[in-house]
Amino acid sequence: MSEQLETRAIEAQGGVAAQPRRRRRAARRGRRALQALLPVITALILLSIWELVSRTETVDPIVLPPPTEVAAAFGRIVQEEFFWQALRVTVWEALAGLAIGASAGLVLGTLIGLIDLVRRALYPLVVAFQTMPQVAIAPLFLVWFGFGLTPRVMFAATTCFFPVLVGAIVGLSTADKDAELLLRSFGASRWQTYRKLLLPASLPVVFAGLRTAVTLCLIGAIVGEFVGGNEGLGVLINTFNFQLNIAESFAVVLVLAIIGLTLYGLVELADRKVVYWRHRRDS
Amino acid sequence: MTEAAGPAGAGPAAVSLRGVTKTYETSDGLLHAVQDVDLQVRAGEVVSIVGPSGCGKSTVLKMVAGLTGHDEGTLEVAGAPAGAGRRDLGIMLQSAVLLPWRTVWQNILLPVEIFGLDRGAAEERAHALLRLVGLEGFERRHAWELSGGMQQRVSLVRLLVFEPDILLLDEPFAALDEFTRERLNFELLAIHERLRPAMVYITHNILESVVMSDRVVVMTPRPGRVVDEVTVTLERPRTRAMVESPETLRHVARIRAALGVGSEPAEDV
Numbered sequence: 001m002s003e004q005l006e007t008r009a010i011e012a013q014g015g016v017a018a019q020p021r022r023r024r025r026a027a028r029r030g031r032r033a034l035q036a037l038l039p040v041i042t043a044l045i046l047l048s049i050w051e052l053v054s055r056t057e058t059v060d061p062i063v064l065p066p067p068t069e070v071a072a073a074f075g076r077i078v079q080e081e082f083f084w085q086a087l088r089v090t091v092w093e094a095l096a097g098l099a100i101g102a103s104a105g106l107v108l109g110t111l112i113g114l115i116d117l118v119r120r121a122l123y124p125l126v127v128a129f130q131t132m133p134q135v136a137i138a139p140l141f142l143v144w145f146g147f148g149l150t151p152r153v154m155f156a157a158t159t160c161f162f163p164v165l166v167g168a169i170v171g172l173s174t175a176d177k178d179a180e181l182l183l184r185s186f187g188a189s190r191w192q193t194y195r196k197l198l199l200p201a202s203l204p205v206v207f208a209g210l211r212t213a214v215t216l217c218l219i220g221a222i223v224g225e226f227v228g229g230n231e232g233l234g235v236l237i238n239t240f241n242f243q244l245n246i247a248e249s250f251a252v253v254l255v256l257a258i259i260g261l262t263l264y265g266l267v268e269l270a271d272r273k274v275v276y277w278r279h280r281r282d283s
Numbered sequence: 284m285t286e287a288a289g290p291a292g293a294g295p296a297a298v299s300l301r302g303v304t305k306t307y308e309t310s311d312g313l314l315h316a317v318q319d320v321d322l323q324v325r326a327g328e329v330v331s332i333v334g335p336s337g338c339g340k341s342t343v344l345k346m347v348a349g350l351t352g353h354d355e356g357t358l359e360v361a362g363a364p365a366g367a368g369r370r371d372l373g374i375m376l377q378s379a380v381l382l383p384w385r386t387v388w389q390n391i392l393l394p395v396e397i398f399g400l401d402r403g404a405a406e407e408r409a410h411a412l413l414r415l416v417g418l419e420g421f422e423r424r425h426a427w428e429l430s431g432g433m434q435q436r437v438s439l440v441r442l443l444v445f446e447p448d449i450l451l452l453d454e455p456f457a458a459l460d461e462f463t464r465e466r467l468n469f470e471l472l473a474i475h476e477r478l479r480p481a482m483v484y485i486t487h488n489i490l491e492s493v494v495m496s497d498r499v500v501v502m503t504p505r506p507g508r509v510v511d512e513v514t515v516t517l518e519r520p521r522t523r524a525m526v527e528s529p530e531t532l533r534h535v536a537r538i539r540a541a542l543g544v545g546s547e548p549a550e551d552v
Contacts, residue, residue, distance in 0.1 A: 178380045185348050186397040187368015196393065200384045277383040280427055 065247040073247035074254060083236070090233040091259060093149060093221035097156020102164045102213055104157070106206070109168025113202075114194065123169075130162045138227040152224030152232070159220035160213035167209020171202025204278045207271040214263045218256065297449045297481035298324040298347055302356035305342060315506030316342045319356070322500060322509070326448065327479040331492035332500045333538060339507025340485045344451050347483065348374045360449065370398055373447035377454045379434035381426035387413075388422040391441045398445055405444055412440040415477075416470060432463040439471070443478070450482045457486070468495060469523065476520050489542075493517070493534045494526055501541040511541035 047067045053059050054066035077083045112119045138155055145151035175198050183193050225234025233252050240249040272279055300322040307314045317339040324330045332340040345351045346358055349367035358365045360372055381390045395405040413419050416436040426434055435456060456464040475482060486492050492499045493515055501511040513534055517525050525531055539545050
């Protein structure tokens, strides 16, 4: 940003006005490419330091295996059937949790956002529930829902419920006041006002909530597995830790990061498709 | 003031306010947003309401549109008590309020959907109206691709598509630059020549109020009330030359005097 401003300032002064426009544009493109590369360079430097610290045994490589070792472990575990089985379980828990939690958040958020009585009766309770540390109730889910996938799915659902709920409530109040006035002047019914104005106007905020929810649902699934699971990537991490296969543990964490990024990317993509107007309004 | 005789002679009043008062309760007591306002608008007539901010002109419009109630007096639209959701009356605001997820075409058909009107006939009217305001070919564009003036033209088409007999215009072009505003005002006048709706035109621009209307109602704030009513003697159709004619300026001077911003030296502006 600041560089763009600088460029503009220089242009305004006529400092580079003599330069052909094409060359200036190429220079700007070059700077932008460099900016995109910066985080990659930072990551490479950090990984090199990590590698060095571990190789020189400044830190015990059993505790902190070097990145190359983690990469090798990654190569090993992806060839194992138990890894893919664990991945399927965890992704299933996370996605089922997201579907349940987000739907519940959307429905309840809509009711709270639209109906005053529901807001007064329910919202304080929901907030109270949210302020409670949810990890603390994870063990209870085992008691309530047994030892299958259900407790972990339900826990994932609980973690991603709230951001979608808040997104729906806040989103419903963001509609343009003049647009509401206009619809009222047409004599629009409550349903018409919701369907044609409040709902579409709320979508950008709902999607912001969904983006938070999609990262939370994975956390929920893993925490659920830590607390009491017999399969899944969280269980795998625990097992590798007990065996002191720390490189494998790191490799599973890497896999979780990839899953998280993929899920986030999918929501982002859906956001751009569904709420297309938000991304084009400023252009 | 109370005789309020329009130039058109007899005919049913499109809008009729008698002794209309609206008060708000504030922390320092009752605030008269609108006090004892009489206003008659005949079918096909253009009446401007001019005044500074807070004089209650927008409140009058919202009451006529049935968007807010009144406390005293009688308020009738086409002989029936005012209320929202009437097909014979439409309102246009200072912002175009085009829904960003809808195309120009879908925005225009919004009232058609809500009123449940015949779609085929409405689409024919929409095409004709878009041609009239010079926006043919923009049907599939979105609001963010249009200039402010074009957005207000779309907003005007959305209003005209359900053929209201009464147009309520709340400073419709006030957010636009002066050149665009004048052009759109004359486009609006041309549309009025063709369709002859009754129009209530709210503005804080005195010159605009004179050029646009058959009568100008002058309002002042605290309490919001009518202090003068000026019958505009300019001929129709109005032309751009009239904007600076001596006759126009005479009307402007009278309205300025009514508003207390007349020839005496201004203390602060």
